[in-house]
Amino acid sequence: MSSSLRRGALAAAAIAFSIASLSACAAGNNSQTLEIKPDNAATTVGDIKIQNAVVITQPDLESTGPAAISATLFNSGRTAQTLDAIKVDGTDKTAELKPAKGGSLTIPAGGSLIIGGKDNAAAVLPSSREAIQDGNAQKITFTFSKTGDVSLRAFVVPAEHYFKDWGPTEVPATPGKTATPTGSPTGSPAGGTPTDASSASETPADGTEAGTEAGTGTEAGTNAGGAATPSDSASHTTAGH
Secondary structure: OOHHHHHHHHHHHHHHHHHHHHHHHHOHHHOHHHHOOOOOEEEEEOOEEEEEEEEEEOOOOOOOOOEEEEEEEEEOOOOOEEEEEEEEOOOOOEOEEEOOOOOOOEEOOOOEEEEOOOOOEEEEEOOOOOOOOOOOEEEEEEEEOOOEEEEEEEEEEEOOHHHHHHOOOOOOOOOOOOOOOOOOOOOOOOOOOHHHHHHHHHOOOOOHHHHHHOOOHHHHHHHHHHHOOOOHHHHHHHHHO
16 A cells, blocks of 8 residues: 555544544533433532431331431532521421531532531431331421422431441340339338337337326327328338337
């Protein structure tokens, strides 16, 4: 092949490559590859974008402890916004929001806010095991100061494996157990029975002479009724003198 033909072939190849490159670039922002979305809950409304939203429950299915909401919030606007509320569809409870230590629930302009995980802001749902079931994709509504309500569906998963460090940190008490007083009453109720009072009057601390001075049975019964009014601890103290 002559040098002129070789140069012509190279030029044709270069032109073909350039056309292919320009065709790929022409796809621009409307290319189908850009329409592929990650396998997690994400949505955009106005200046607010929510990514990686998920509801994380207790690892024990029988637990009635709280659940946690994890998500990353972005603000592409020029004005800061605050996260005012989060609610999961099917429950009548609003998540308890808590900012990170030394932080706030504000999404700065051009910035982001992480919900869930160590040292981040937290969103905890009170016990709602009946309404929040693992494996479901439930509607979550985030309320912002400017954008308002932004809703999306997020998966409900237990705090296991990857989600272990993102789940609720509060460990619930064992169901069915309630706190009981550590001590037990050692005496009888303050209003003692006539039997207790009569036995106390029959054995006075001063001996049988004092028992004689107690008078007739009617008077002794009257005195016994008066002795039953104080608490047993008080009557025992008197008997000790």
